[in-house]
Amino acid sequence: MRVSRIIDMKKWLAVMGILGLSVMTLAACGNKGDSKVSGEKQTITVATDSDTAPFTFKKGDDFKGYDIDLVKAVFKDSDKYEVKFVTTPFDSILTGVDSGRYQIAANDFNYNEERAQKYSFSDPISRSNYAIISAEGTKYTSLDDLSGKTTEVLPGTNYAQLLENWNHANADKTPITINYASSSTGLSTRVQHIQEGKIDFILYDAISSEYIVKDQGYKLAVNKLKDDIGMKTDGLEYLLFSKNKQGKELKTFVNKRIKELKKDGTLAKLSKEYFGGDYVSDLK
CATH class of the missing domain: 3.40.190.10 (Periplasmic binding protein-like II)
Known part of the structure; x- marks a missing residue:
């Protein structure tokens, strides 16, 4: 009877040892996985x-x-x-x-x-305030100054919306001719079109306008828009x-x-x- 109990005890200890090793292995794997997940950005x-x-x-x-x-x-x-x-x-x-x-x-x-x-x-x-880029010697500081003039603009931009709104609100005046450029027509290309006489102006932000004219050495005028657009988010x-x-x-x-x-x-x-x-x- 005593021998049988000793054998049973050894079996029990062996089983518990295996279970313990399994738990430790799973815990180690779990920690490794957690570390990997937590380290991922x-x-x-x-x-x-x-x-x-x-x-x-x-x-x-x-x-x-x-x-x-x-x-x-x-x-x-x-x-x-x-x-x-x-x-x-x-x-x-x-x-x-x-x-x-x-x-x-x-x-x-x-x-x-x-x-x-x-x-x-x-x-x-x-x-940054709005600005108008135009030919050297011109000075457009109001949207009213742009009546009858031609521009290029990317559709869906704030600049396009401002010009479209002016046309709608001033049906009694000669409209601004708005040519919609493709997204592949960058600002530098549109500014070049002013220099070449293809368009009269571009409405853009003052920071970019002054930067590109100076950086590219264009002989063009940049004047900040004096109109009160009336939005607290303006610029x-x-x-x-x-x-x-x-x-x-x-x-x-x-x-x-x-x-x-x-x-x-x-x-x-x-x-x-x-x-x-x-x-x-x-x-x-």
Whole structure:
């Protein structure tokens, strides 16, 4: 009887030993898996047309510009996200956000009601007034000055909307002739068309207008628009997100970082580097 009990005890100890090893092995595997999952970062794809200097452009293979460096600063040292940039035509940026291919749109985006219905806006990241680029010796400072003149504009932009609205509101005046350019027709090409006499003007933001005329050596006039467009969002620039759970989480993260970067002087530093002045310190 005693021998039988000893044998049973040995069997019991052997079984418990095997079970113990199994539990330890499973625990080790579980810890390894958990470590791998916790170490993985979520890739955030940022879409830009790389043709809206000084906000976004490419230098060789490198993405550059105020918007680009700001986004890099936002995600620097993040333990949750890693960021990558892609170049796509302007009119494909927001459709890419719609489809989920891109999580952030960064391309000197301004506010308008139509966009606000579909997309979520970050806190403003810069402020620039509207300006009119035109032939040397001209001085257009009001939309009324553009009556009977010809321009090129990308459809769906704030600039197109402002000109369209002026035409609708001023049916008694000679309309502004608006030629809609394809997304492959960059700003530099449209500015060149002014120099060549193909169009009379371009309505754009003051920062980009002054930058491209100076950078490309064009002999053109740049005058800030004096009209009161009447929107508190006038001239403000934003990053855009989709209106879903991920977009909401990203917006919260990005806005927190924007406040920190404004406070520590990073935004002002980038503004001076790319814009030649401080276009951010008065942002609220």
